[in-house]
Ligand SMILES: Nc1ncnc2c1ncn2[C@@H]1O[C@H](COP(=O)(O)OP(=O)(O)OP(=O)(O)O)[C@@H](O)[C@H]1O
């Protein structure tokens with residue numbers, strides 16, 4: 001079991017009505033692998049990772065997460081969501097709850113932890129993202145970078161095996177990008193399985209095991225970061241890289 | 247006015263003490279146009295307030311009987327004094343008046359206690375349920391108290407009971423209807439849509455009529471449902487449809503990202519609603535909900551058409567006393583005053599809640 005890929009997609013297709021967003025996706029992620037997904041806007045990157053925790057449903061093909069197949073079965077969906085944490089471009093913290101309550105809500109309600117245990121865990125992760133002193137504030141009182149770190153801590157409180165990031169730094173002011181990337185790097189160093197949609201090339205080179213390039217709903221190229229950035233194989237990858245590097 | 251709020255619900259920053267003259271100069275007479283408008287409005291106010299003041303105080307009869315009143319040109323406050331108990335308590339037996347009095351006192355006392363959001367808990371709901379049970383017993387009798395048919399209830403207690411119970415029940419019902427209307431289950435969705443649109447499409451009067459005239463026709467013979475209860479049900483049906491639309495507006499204002507974050511954390515539908523969506527949506531709709539509630543409180547006066555003696559009906563009835571004919575202005579004035587006090591305090595309280603709930607949001611400015 002431990003050698004089986006933790007995420008596996010076989011011939012997966014997805015449509016929005018009659019718009020074919022994801023075309024024949026075949027894709028594997030090994031336990032502990034860090035994957036960076038990039039590609040032009042509208043190529044289906046977000047949709048791809050959102051299929052993994054069923055924020056979007058696919059229409060045919062197979063998605064297996066940690067051995068469980070994603071179907072309409074609510075139990076399977078719940079089991080998979082318990083294993084998969086997600087961070088969004090716009091953080092999506094709950095504005096009416098304090099930082100601490102943002103972190104403890106799901107552990108208490110979903111994992112049925114005691115309030116005390118959940119708070120201790122929350123403080124542990126807040127310390128890790130270096131923001132423990134803000135625990136009693138509300139999301140609206142924090143900077144973007146701080147909010148994104150809280151969002152990461154909130155996902156970690158559910159003790160996920162896989163973390164999904166959808167452009168976690170692209171809504172941030174430049175000076176805050178680093179503090180979030182630092183947290184993600186240390187998470188990677190601890191061996192978390194990560195799928196990250198980002199255009200942060202430095203981050204990709206530093207931590208990614210593999211870069212996946214998507215265009216027009218297809219996976220065009222998969223390669224080690226150095227190979228991909230220095231020597232892209234496909235025309236479309238070359239074009240994309242020349243655009244973002246200038 | 248704009249108040250600034252930071253981390254804690256700080257006190258409003260009131261303007262520094264300044265002399266009346268300075269204040270007027272700055273706010274009323276700062277420019278030529280401003281001065282003209284101010285003078286115009288002030289003279290208008292003077293025209294209205296002076297005769298009103300004369301009528302209510304200078305020329306009024308505060309002590310005396312109907313004969314003294316007839317001689318005076320001002321308001322006959324003596325009429326209100328004479329009819330006070332009837333207007334407030336209606337045809338309730340005089341010697342038992344303490345019972346509706348105590349009921350009103352209990353309800354207001356508990357309302358006062360409930361006004362701090364920090365006291366809101368499951369226990370408080372239990373308190374309210376017990377309060378309503380005690381009120382019911384006080385009003386209708388039993389446990390050693392003599393029985394009073396609810397056709398004899400009237401005045402303020404009736405208005406308060408109809409509207410408060412109406413609001414308390416239709417609020418959660420409205421939330422359920424609003425959620426149902428957004429449901430992905432077609433059966434639930436269409437039921438809610440049809441219900442809401444149907445009820446909103448008819449005037450409350452017709453609902454009250456139907457409840458009192460048509461509803462009994464549907465019941466098996468021999469079974470009768472109390473008239474007060476039927477009116478109460480009609481009122482609840484009516485407001486809940488309006489509340490549903492108010493709540494729906496709040497739900498629509500919550501960004502999709504909140505649902506997605508909740509889904510990604512594994513919260514189920516009810517947890518998402520209870521913990522994430524409703525607290526935000528209901529906060530947004532405090533002003534329109536209170537608006538609906540105020541409208542509702544005033545609408546209870548329509549029960550007059552099915553012969554229930556609410557506050558307005560008792561006022562009207564007391565004007566018919568042959569000895570005190572001709573004092574309807576005073577009567578309506580008094581009834582309006584009571585409605586105004588009730589509605590104004592509701593509105594004021596809602597504004598306070600709004601401010602309180604903004605606590606914690608980033609230096610947000612709230613204009614009141
Ligand atoms: N809910 C939806 N309904 C219909 N079409 C959608 C929906 N969500 C996304 N799309 C379309 O699917 C395509 C892929 O969207 P997706 O968000 O996955 O792109 P992306 O690669 O993440 O782009 P970006 O870099 O701009 O975030 C786009 O053309 C988009 O317009």
Ligand SMILES: [Mg+2]
Nearest residue numbers: 045046047166
């Ligand atoms: Mg995207």
